[in-house]
Amino acid sequence: MTDERRIPSTGAQVDLLVSADVLYTLTEDTPIVVNGEVAINGNTIVYSGPAKDNGFWQPKKTLSGKGKAVMPGFVNCHSHAASALFRSQSDDGVGGQALYSVAFRSEKHISTEQWRDLALLGVVDMIRSGITTINDIWYEPEGLAEAAEAAGLRAQIALKLFDVKLEELYANRYERVATEGEERLRRGVDFVEKYAASKSGLVTGRIGPHATDTCSPELHIEACAEAGRLGVGLHTHVAQSKQEVEYCQSTYNKGPAEFLADLDVLSHRSILAHLTFASDIDLDLITQSKARYAHCPTIYPRRGVYPDLQGIQDRRIVTGIATDWMMNDPFEAMRNAMNAVRLLSGRHDALTSLAAIKLATIGSAKVMGIEDQVGSLAIGKRADLIQLDLQRPHLQPFYAEYSSLAYYARASDVVCSVIDGRLVLEGDCILGLDEPNILNRIKKHVPDWLAVLKRHGGVGAVLGCGCG
Ligand SMILES: [Zn+2]
Secondary structure, eight states: OOGGGSOOOTTEEEEEEEEEEEEEOOOSSSOEEEEEEEEEETTEEEEEEEOOOTTSEEEEEEEOOTTEEEEEOEEEEEEOGGGGGGTTSSSSTTGGGHIIIIIHHHGGGSOHHHHHHHHHHHHHHHHHTTEEEEEEEESOHHHHHHHHHHHTOEEEEEEEEOOBOGGGGGGTOOOBOHHHHHHHHHHHHHHHHHHHTOSSOSEEEOBEEOBTTTSOHHHHHHHHHHHHHHTOOEEEEESOSHHHHHHHHHHHSSOHHHHHHHHTOOSTTEEEEEOTTOOHHHHHHHHHHTOEEEEOTTTTGGGTOOOOHHHHHHTTOOEEEOOBSSOOOHHHHHHHHHHHHHHHHTOTTSSOHHHHHHIIIIIHHHHHTOTTTSSSOOTTSBOOEEEEEOOSGGGOSOOOOHHHHHTTOOGGGEEEEEETTEEEEETTEESSSOHHHHHHHHHHHHHHHHHHHHHTTOOOOOOTTSOO
């Protein structure tokens, strides 16, 4: 038995005691506790269960649980924290193709400073939404890493690698630029090495070959070799669009996952996002490789498609729920998943509330390979948890079921967040970042961004003077 697991005795001193009218531990032995508490020392949970008698603990700080529920923080196993830029740009009309026509053509016109401000915005949004861990792939990983460390958000981060001209893909022109891939891989490796030595340990790196159609076979192979050398995982989009699948079929005569499997770059350390258009052959190869799956339920329905989540789960592919880009509400994501799977199968019990909550917490932790640290409120794990305010009209009466959370709660109900034992959101205030200043900076960038987006088919209007 480790020190963390030693049963505390009366008068035990702890750094933080978080109480709850309802405690969702998501552990096997005490799943839902009415009148529970979590005791934390340093970054570790030393107790999680029914509330002890008054005076049992001597906490340095206490968070009252009156009218509150406590649950593990959400683990977001596929995100683009800085992607708020594209909100409203691909939701109607052009749909999925806007990824190629609007996003890929606009991204190169966004400055480093602007990506950093967007990353700050994304970190604030994630924390406010109850997300305590992200697995992110995008531009400017350094900016996101600094924002995550300042705010106290746990993060695995990869630089987006590609060796095509992204801005040409909308016209189905795939021109390879090997130097671009080499340069990006070098920078991605530097990032991983830098954060392997980071003091907080909150931020670590991955290697992120962006997708099967945006990276050449050579880049996928080199990226996999570097990830192996560094001892970190890979993060890739697979079968996310029809264009990608058609490209793989016409170029390699294979499906996207088949292409990766034949390159021998899939393993349990690979995180594959989407699989929206994956074939049975693709899914069978992913199963054999033990690669893991990030499922992003909020983005698919608006494109009029949905991955075969049931088939993926039947194959026992390790799966987590993620938010992907532009929206970061894990409750909305869980509801979208449950509703989609139930509609597609015609079964009301196809994906239960408990199953959805597990996919968004411990499931995503397994996808990221950190299930021994986060994803449930078990003694000995890192203290990553959120408190929800139940005194809201849409949550009353609250019957303390899993469906009470999965079908009724909203991201905006999150009022407190603790990550690695550190309070990062309290009393409606983000503690590690200057949120009003971030929002002001974003507002000032909007006229520039809208000009870029509109040149590439985007939409929208600037509000007010935009001067902040
Ligand atoms: Zn994505």
